[in-house]
Each structure stands twice: as C-alpha cells, then as structure tokens.
Amino acid sequence: MDQNTKNIAWIGLGAMGSPMASIAAGSGHTVTAFDLNPAALQGLGPEVTPAGTAREAVDGADVVVIMVATGPQLDAVLFGDGGIATSLSPESVVVVMSTVGVTAVQGAALALEPYTRHVVDAPVSGGVARARKGDLLIMVGGDAEDVASVQCLLDVLGSQYPVVGPEPGDGQKFKVVNQLLCGVHIAAAGEALALADSMGLDVAQCHEVLNGGAAQSFMFQDRGSRMVAEEFDEVRSALNIFVKDMGLVTDAARAAEQPVPLASAAEQLYVRGRREGLGRKDDSVVYQLLRQGRD
Structure with missing residues (x-):
C-alpha cells in the first residue's frame, strides 16, 4: 500500500x-x-x-x-x-x-x-x-x-x-473553547430574534439587515436563517448536542476555576429545551423556546 x-x-x-x-x-x-x-x-x-x-x-x-x-x-x-x-x-x-x-x-x-x-x-x-x-x-x-x-x-x-x-486532550481543550463560542452565539441569535419579534419587527428583515453590520456572526447567519424560516424539524445539528457540549464547557471551566457566566446561561437554555421535549430538534429551536407563551 x-x-x-x-x-x-x-x-x-x-x-x-x-x-x-x-x-x-x-x-x-x-x-x-x-x-x-x-x-x-x-x-x-x-x-x-x-x-x-x-x-x-x-x-x-x-x-x-x-x-x-x-x-x-x-x-x-x-x-x-x-x-x-x-x-x-x-x-x-x-x-x-x-x-x-x-x-x-x-x-x-x-x-x-x-x-x-x-x-x-x-x-x-x-x-x-x-x-x-x-x-x-x-x-x-x-x-x-x-x-x-x-x-x-x-x-x-x-x-x-x-x-x-x-x-x-489538547485538541479537546481547543474544541471546548470553540463550543463555548458556538453555544453562546446560537443562544444569542435566538434571544435577539425573539426580542425583534416581541417588538413587532419583521424578523426576516432584522436578520438580513443585521447580517450586514458589526453584529453579524456565522451562527447568526446560519442558525438565524433557520430561525426565521422556523426550520426546526430538518435537523442539521440537534439541540441535544449542545446540551452535551455546553456541559463539557462548564465542566472544563470548573476544573480550571474559570467563571463562564454566559456559557452557563446558554447551557441552561439548552437543558430547558431538552426538558421540554425539543432535544431532537435542530438547535435553532432555541428561538421558538424563547418565544413560547407569547403566541
């Protein structure tokens, strides 16, 4: 060979x-x-x-x-x-x-x-x-x-x-940092678009406009587009994955004695989603989760 x-x-x-x-x-x-x-x-x-x-x-x-x-x-x-x-x-x-x-x-x-x-x-x-x-x-x-x-x-x-x-283990350390950023960015995208919806904005226009400025990120572009389309059943990355990965983030942070308040808040959002039966949905479903009770 x-x-x-x-x-x-x-x-x-x-x-x-x-x-x-x-x-x-x-x-x-x-x-x-x-x-x-x-x-x-x-x-x-x-x-x-x-x-x-x-x-x-x-x-x-x-x-x-x-x-x-x-x-x-x-x-x-x-x-x-x-x-x-x-x-x-x-x-x-x-x-x-x-x-x-x-x-x-x-x-x-x-x-x-x-x-x-x-x-x-x-x-x-x-x-x-x-x-x-x-x-x-x-x-x-x-x-x-x-x-x-x-x-x-x-x-x-x-x-x-x-x-x-x-x-x-060194590769995993880098991946933990990567997942902290990804998990927080998805949660932030869902929270931002839920706020836009609550204020009566056109959510699709909000997503399009803000992707042209300093607030844009890969996750806001990628997951945000799924949030706007409400494509939660076409699973490209399950919410359960971020329940697991944010747990790895917070475990690593505890071991390093490093506060990660944003990661901890995002982790709780994913845990809530799994508890409410959304774990097998696409992770962009956090947008729906944050809008619940207002429809």
Missing part, C-alpha cells in the same frame, strides 16, 4: 462520521466501518466496507478513527463488551475525532498504553455540509510523529488542521 494511503477502521457513522468516512474512502484510503445502528451501515456508499462488529472493523487497520458522541461511548468502544482495545497492535494509531471532553480523551490515552501509545486527539468543527466537502477545521493534539503518520487522512478531511498541542 502507498505510504499516503491507510487501512482505516472507522467507528461511528452519525451525521458527521458517515460523510467523513466516505470522503476518506473516496480519496483512496481503505475504510472499513462499524456503527451500532444498522441503518447507518446500510446507508454507506459502495466505497466504504461495512463490518459486523467494531473488532472486525479494526482487524488489519493501521488507523482507527473514533467518531462517537460522548465520553462513555468512547470508553465503551475501547474497553466495553466487544471493545477494540485488545484488537489493537502497538503500531495502531487511534484518532479520536469526537467532541467528548478533555478528561475522556486523557483517560482513554492512559488506559490504552498497554495496547498502543499512539493516540491523536483531533475533534472537528464545521458541520455536516463542510464534512461532506472535506472542509472541516480539525484541532489536533498529539505527538508529532503520530500526527505526521495520519496527515494523509487529515489532508482529505479538513481544510485546516492546526496542531494545537503535543498531548491527547
């Missing part, structure tokens, strides 16, 4: 993981994938080979990419019933591309030491549309040689993949 191609085991085929696996396979890498959801495996393109178990996917792989949702899921993939840790070789490179938090990745790297010491922490940002184009921002933490060994994969998945630190 060419040094610029890899045998890749891909674990986790959610909204982001599936197009990423397809991009990797389409670029010449050999990708064998597994997900606990049979529908995710059935939806794979012909360039990706489905596996019956996670261990089957890992058999013969140079690189193992893990793209699951939470820290407990990461732990289960590695060490749970049917976990892959015992199937790894000392040369295996494990690439964690999920947003699972600093503690989860640091703990996984430590627990993997008897099996492999090659762990790259590489959470992604950019959403499904950019995942489909190989245009993600990837925040990479890990040993320089380990990162270099998977550069050919990072090349096809992201347009930017800065190395932000030498240890597993």
Whole structure:
C-alpha cells in the first residue's frame, strides 16, 4: 500500500462520521466501518466496507478513527463488551475525532498504553455540509510523529488542521473553547430574534439587515436563517448536542476555576429545551423556546 494511503477502521457513522468516512474512502484510503445502528451501515456508499462488529472493523487497520458522541461511548468502544482495545497492535494509531471532553480523551490515552501509545486527539468543527466537502477545521493534539503518520487522512478531511498541542486532550481543550463560542452565539441569535419579534419587527428583515453590520456572526447567519424560516424539524445539528457540549464547557471551566457566566446561561437554555421535549430538534429551536407563551 502507498505510504499516503491507510487501512482505516472507522467507528461511528452519525451525521458527521458517515460523510467523513466516505470522503476518506473516496480519496483512496481503505475504510472499513462499524456503527451500532444498522441503518447507518446500510446507508454507506459502495466505497466504504461495512463490518459486523467494531473488532472486525479494526482487524488489519493501521488507523482507527473514533467518531462517537460522548465520553462513555468512547470508553465503551475501547474497553466495553466487544471493545477494540485488545484488537489493537502497538503500531495502531487511534484518532479520536469526537467532541467528548478533555478528561475522556486523557483517560482513554492512559488506559490504552498497554495496547498502543499512539493516540491523536483531533475533534472537528464545521458541520455536516463542510464534512461532506472535506472542509472541516480539525484541532489536533498529539505527538508529532503520530500526527505526521495520519496527515494523509487529515489532508482529505479538513481544510485546516492546526496542531494545537503535543498531548491527547489538547485538541479537546481547543474544541471546548470553540463550543463555548458556538453555544453562546446560537443562544444569542435566538434571544435577539425573539426580542425583534416581541417588538413587532419583521424578523426576516432584522436578520438580513443585521447580517450586514458589526453584529453579524456565522451562527447568526446560519442558525438565524433557520430561525426565521422556523426550520426546526430538518435537523442539521440537534439541540441535544449542545446540551452535551455546553456541559463539557462548564465542566472544563470548573476544573480550571474559570467563571463562564454566559456559557452557563446558554447551557441552561439548552437543558430547558431538552426538558421540554425539543432535544431532537435542530438547535435553532432555541428561538421558538424563547418565544413560547407569547403566541
């Protein structure tokens, strides 16, 4: 096999993981994938080979990419019933591309030491549309040689993949800061447009006009357009994701003894949304949540 191609085991085929696996396979890498959801495996393109178990996917792989949702899921993939840790070789490179938090990745790297010491922490940002184009921002933490060994994969998945630190967990730290900004910006967009509506403004015009000035942001543009259209059932990023991610933000802030009052307020808004049965809606539904009781 060419040094610029890899045998890749891909674990986790959610909204982001599936197009990423397809991009990797389409670029010449050999990708064998597994997900606990049979529908995710059935939806794979012909360039990706489905596996019956996670261990089957890992058999013969140079690189193992893990793209699951939470820290407990990461732990289960590695060490749970049917976990892959015992199937790894000392040369295996494990690439964690999920947003699972600093503690989860640091703990996984430590627990993997008897099996492999090659762990790259590489959470992604950019959403499904950019995942489909190989245009993600990837925040990479890990040993320089380990990162270099998977550069050919990072090349096809992201347009930017800065190395932000030498240890597993460093990428997660950057992603926590990223999610603080994203979560607060979505909440602020929902609050601003709800206020516009309460004052009797044309919400669509407000969104259009303010996107031309200093108040504009990616989230105000992107999520704001969904808020204006009230497209809450076409889920491109579920509200439940920000319940999880803002929890990671506030956990990291407590560990660092850093006040994050805006993040804490945004977290409570997402928690309220899940409590009211909106967790599987698009995260732009925070606009509807803030307007409730006035219609």
